[in-house]
Amino acid sequence: MNMDLLKENVGKEAVKLIDDGQVVGLGTGSTTHFFIKHLGMRIQEEELEILGIPTSFQSLILAREFGIKVTSLDEHDVDIAVDGADEVSSQLDLIKGGGAAHTIEKLVDSNAKKFVVIVDESKLVDNLGEFPVPVEVIPDSLRPVTNALIQMGGKPEIRMGIRKDGPVITDNGNFVLDTKFDIEDPAKLEVELNSIPGVLENGIFAGITDKVIVGKMSGIEVINKEEL
């Protein structure tokens, strides 16, 4: 079984959680690609009235491609958000932002009444920190924020573009500092990072996950926060 099949399986499974009439946060990445695709197919087949709130240009484009009407946080509350992750800890804390979309993802996911994460089993870890924490910074703050992250014990590296010279520019027009940390307390680090002037948002999502759907070679595992 290849990874794409595991991702498609969890995407399809998450679509089953969506009810007619709901406003759905549309996450970003290769796993949520399948969720958006299958949600669009279900909407057409069952003639559902669903609105999506994209978390990136990628998910906006996919929503259009698969026929999902979109709205914004300005206009609607989010009933349920479905998103991917780069790491999921045993406490269901996350590192996100591998696609540099974590700022809007956190806005949408943390405002959802229910937040569901879909991953393949390679994303499960005991403790966060193997994956560097993406920190979105406004370009003018690059040097002082880099210094502040080093002071905090981090190892920041500016994310560079592929098929684009220079740094990655986020959907919000900013840079990303991928910063390796030894993470003891994710919730504390999340708050500390956001208190550095010039930091817009970081990729630690502590304490907001309600459910994780994990695609494994052996099948699908569902982990619910209330059962931990």
Ligand code: 5RP
């Ligand atoms: C984008 C994200 C993604 O959800 C995360 O990187 C996982 O992506 P994928 O499903 O492609 O592994 O946080 O900013």
